[in-house]
Amino acid sequence: MRTPLAAAGLVALGVLLMANPLFLPVAVGEPDPAYTHTVQPVGEGSVAGIESPASDEVGESNTSDAVVAYDDLDPAARAAFDRARDAPEGGFGVEAPDERVDSLSYPTDPTLGDGLLIVERDGERYEFWTRTVEREPGAVVAQRVVLQPVAFLVGFLTIVAGAAVGLRGRLGAE
Template sequence: MRTRLAAAGLVAVGVLLMANPLYLPVPVGEPSPAYTHTAQPVGDGSPVAGVDAPDGESETADGVVDYADLDPAARDAFDRALDAEGGFGVEDPDARVDSLSYPTDPSLGDGLLVVEHEGERYEFWTRTVEREPGAVVAQRIAVQPVAFLAGFFAVTAAAALGVRQRSNRSPK
């Protein structure tokens, strides 16, 4: 009887620990925003590959922006994003460029510009990214996998107890 109770307890604890993605991570603070800037050449599969500048206009909401028409701070951000592989980010809202928008879901003209610079066209992305607090990241990286493995071992131990009890009862 004790073995059955122990096996049932191990299964219950194991299932609860293995189901930890349903209740972890526990939010422990507000996400902090970061403002990212990336620039890359326009490629064939790009969402802006077919965008053209209208005749007689240097900048439109849905066209190509000439590098010289960018605000000096926006030019600096573009240059920095182009030089840094993968772009760069800032966390201080005051460090953002006032002439650029930072939506969470960029679209052409709002967080995504096509910039023509030195005969090349570049996608210039600016967006707001919500970063999770460090404790939540630690839960995802350490607590969740460890809890899942502990649950798996508890269920395995319960199965081993069941097999052991059955083999003790069987006639030899």
């Protein structure tokens, strides 16, 4: 009688451990935002799902209204644009809200005119992206990277152990 109960207990514990993504991670803090600035040349095709303003075939439509001359940018925005364009990765990020440029918006989901500007400088057009990236607290990341995979593996091994105990009890009874 104890063997089937032990096997069922091990299988139940294993299932609970394998289902850990349903109850982990527990939110342990507010998201930690970062503010990114990215610059890249406008390519052929589309910018954020909109026909590229770099194309002369577009004509003077509403996308041409989204093009901002480099000299028309606020001095702080020009400095951020230059820093992002000159960065080896094509951009940079800041941590503190007071390090953001006041004249730029930082949405979590940029759209043309709100977090995405087409900047024309020296005859070239660039996409200038500014956005807020919400990063999860370190404890949540640790839970997802370490705790969840380990709990899943231990749960799988516990189910295997429960099956082995159940089979051993069944085979020993015969």
